[in-house]
Amino acid sequence: MAKGFDDLISKVNSCSTKTVSVAVAQDSAVLEAVKEAKEKNIANAILVGDEDKIREIAAEMNMDLSGFEIIDEKYNFQAALKAVSLVHEGKADMYMKGLIDTKSFLKSVLDKEVGLRNNRPLSHVCVFEVEGIDRLLFLSDVAFMTYPTLEDKASIIENTVEVCHACGITNPKVAPLAAVEVVNPKMPVTVEAAELTKMNEEGKITGCIVDGPLSMDLAIDPEAAVHKGTTDRKIAGDADVLIFPDIHAGNITYKTLVHTAHVKNGNIITGTKAPVILTSRSDDSQTKINSIAIASVMAEAMKNN
Amino acid sequence: MAKGFDDLISKVNSCSTKTVSVAVAQDSAVLEAVKEAKEKNIANAILVGDEDKIREIAAEMNMDLSGFEIIDEKYNFQAALKAVSLVHEGKADMYMKGLIDTKSFLKSVLDKEVGLRNNRPLSHVCVFEVEGIDRLLFLSDVAFMTYPTLEDKASIIENTVEVCHACGITNPKVAPLAAVEVVNPKMPVTVEAAELTKMNEEGKITGCIVDGPLSMDLAIDPEAAVHKGTTDRKIAGDADVLIFPDIHAGNITYKTLVHTAHVKNGNIITGTKAPVILTSRSDDSQTKINSIAIASVMAEAMKNN
Numbered sequence: 001m002a003k004g005f006d007d008l009i010s011k012v013n014s015c016s017t018k019t020v021s022v023a024v025a026q027d028s029a030v031l032e033a034v035k036e037a038k039e040k041n042i043a044n045a046i047l048v049g050d051e052d053k054i055r056e057i058a059a060e061m062n063m064d065l066s067g068f069e070i071i072d073e074k075y076n077f078q079a080a081l082k083a084v085s086l087v088h089e090g091k092a093d094m095y096m097k098g099l100i101d102t103k104s105f106l107k108s109v110l111d112k113e114v115g116l117r118n119n120r121p122l123s124h125v126c127v128f129e130v131e132g133i134d135r136l137l138f139l140s141d142v143a144f145m146t147y148p149t150l151e152d153k154a155s156i157i158e159n160t161v162e163v164c165h166a167c168g169i170t171n172p173k174v175a176p177l178a179a180v181e182v183v184n185p186k187m188p189v190t191v192e193a194a195e196l197t198k199m200n201e202e203g204k205i206t207g208c209i210v211d212g213p214l215s216m217d218l219a220i221d222p223e224a225a226v227h228k229g230t231t232d233r234k235i236a237g238d239a240d241v242l243i244f245p246d247i248h249a250g251n252i253t254y255k256t257l258v259h260t261a262h263v264k265n266g267n268i269i270t271g272t273k274a275p276v277i278l279t280s281r282s283d284d285s286q287t288k289i290n291s292i293a294i295a296s297v298m299a300e301a302m303k304n305n
Numbered sequence: 306m307a308k309g310f311d312d313l314i315s316k317v318n319s320c321s322t323k324t325v326s327v328a329v330a331q332d333s334a335v336l337e338a339v340k341e342a343k344e345k346n347i348a349n350a351i352l353v354g355d356e357d358k359i360r361e362i363a364a365e366m367n368m369d370l371s372g373f374e375i376i377d378e379k380y381n382f383q384a385a386l387k388a389v390s391l392v393h394e395g396k397a398d399m400y401m402k403g404l405i406d407t408k409s410f411l412k413s414v415l416d417k418e419v420g421l422r423n424n425r426p427l428s429h430v431c432v433f434e435v436e437g438i439d440r441l442l443f444l445s446d447v448a449f450m451t452y453p454t455l456e457d458k459a460s461i462i463e464n465t466v467e468v469c470h471a472c473g474i475t476n477p478k479v480a481p482l483a484a485v486e487v488v489n490p491k492m493p494v495t496v497e498a499a500e501l502t503k504m505n506e507e508g509k510i511t512g513c514i515v516d517g518p519l520s521m522d523l524a525i526d527p528e529a530a531v532h533k534g535t536t537d538r539k540i541a542g543d544a545d546v547l548i549f550p551d552i553h554a555g556n557i558t559y560k561t562l563v564h565t566a567h568v569k570n571g572n573i574i575t576g577t578k579a580p581v582i583l584t585s586r587s588d589d590s591q592t593k594i595n596s597i598a599i600a601s602v603m604a605e606a607m608k609n610n
Contacts (some may be wrong), residue, residue: 256562
């Protein structure tokens with residue numbers, strides 16, 4: 001069971017090396033990440049994009065391209081379609097965004113012919129290692145689904161639990177968060193959290209233990225659970241998965257963690273036939289590598305299922 | 306200008322000592338806080354409640370009660386009414402919750418005869434000193450208003466800006482937060498944030514600079530503003546005040562800060578005729594003292610207005 005990114009990378013190193021297909025690879029931050037991922041035996045990469053520009057950028061950063069397959073395609077959306085088709089056809093294991101806008105990238109992910117649709121809603125999972133917390137935390141959705149319905153939240157949980165399983169967390173504890181830990185009919189979020197808990201008890205959401213509504217302290221801090229007398233609940237400060245009311249709560253919390261706490265993190269898009277890596281330009285190189293590592297364990301788990 | 310709680314406490318020490326009136330004072334954590342507040346010259350206290358129990362608890366914790374006025378009132382709500390009336394009559398400067406449920410305590414705050422109503426909406430302000438951030442952050446509303454309307458948010462800003470002014474921050478920067486930094490009609494929170502900005506530009510919200518919507522990183526981290534090219538905005542990682550979409554986003558962020566980052570914090574209720582201290586049982590003694598310090602600077606500012 002991976003308790004941090006070092007564990008996760010060890011897990012990746014113990015499996016057959018996966019290959020990431022990069023859409024529009026002429027980007028120094030992305031090339032930096034795939035270079036380091038290769039050096040650390042986390043993943044190989046196929047670089048799809050403008051070959052001249054890829055070689056130019058690689059030369060500027062003293063990157064040796066001899067170990068990488070390069071597919072020349074100057075038009076961005078065509079490059080994305082080519083890159084995603086490699087994953088569709090099984091020639092690569094995961095799909096990564098390069099220098100292309102998010103909308104076009106997602107259009108390629110959802111392409112009916114060569115994309116990675118799976119008849120499930122897509123969601124974003126952000127994985128955090130936080131100083132002082134002895135396990136990985138899986139946050140969703142902090143970047144993709146804006147105002148998830150109850151059904152969307154059930155899908156978000158399923159998508160996220162799959163990532164937990166891939167990381168070796170066999171029965172993750174899932175906390176649908178709210179401002180309070182009790183149901184209040186005036187706060188629909190708490191009613192939905194209780195519904196998700198019931199769906200889990202009734203076997204409609206499986207592979208995990210759902211307990212909500214929970215406030216953030218009672219979800220992540222065992223001492224808070226002792227202090228507030230909630231240690232008899234299924235989750236008592238030991239949640240693995242944090243489900244947010246909406247994108248505002250999720251995104252603000254995500255950025256609070258990144259910009260105030262001591263953390264490592266990475267993130268992927270799930271609900272697709274293969275893991276999709278959609279890092280932001282503001283993510284540092286380490287975050288991109290962590291994201292490739294998460295995608296690799298997911299790809300390994302999907303291969304074995 | 307107070308940049309941290311040490312500054313804030315120095316500011317308190319330089320003013321005439323204020324007096325806090327405690328409702329139902331027979332509580333060890335509350336007595337611990339008023340004892341330390343007195344020792345550090347932050348505030349005096351009048352203890353209203355069951356005198357026998359107050360003396361018993363004080364004896365157990367070796368607390369010398371000789372410097373404190375005690376008013377014996379065994380019935381909790383009567384004790385609260387007595388305690389709040391002392392503030393109403395100007396015999397004390399601020400009002401603090403002891404061993405009484407929040408609902409009854411707030412009922413005493415809002416009492417028409419002896420309470421602290423001010424014909425304004427009440428809101429909660431949480432003040433944070435965060436490691437790595439060179440100024441105090443004022444968060445609202447993370448505990449009191451559940452789903453504030455646009456008008457409520459304008460009041461929340463006014464209430465919070467008053468606290469900033471009391472702390473010596475003369476023209477605070479106020480960031481209405483969202484998941485994104487641009488207006489998106491599909492996200493009503495972003496539309497409201499832009500409305501608040503406009504109200505500030507039109508002189509309907511004064512004493513501060515409002516700029517929203519802003520994501521959390523662009524509100525608190527100047528490097529993020531450089532990286533994302535938003536340094537030409539009125540706020541570029543240097544916000545003092547963070548306004549949350551709703552109580553879920555606010556409360557989850559607040560507890561994330563407390564339980565994952567290195568912080569000091571304190572909080573008060575504002576919008577009343579005198580500052581109200583409504584700390585939670587889960588707040589540690591330092592948080593309670595910080596809260597008394599914030600209430601003291603507010604009481605000083607209100608005295609001078």
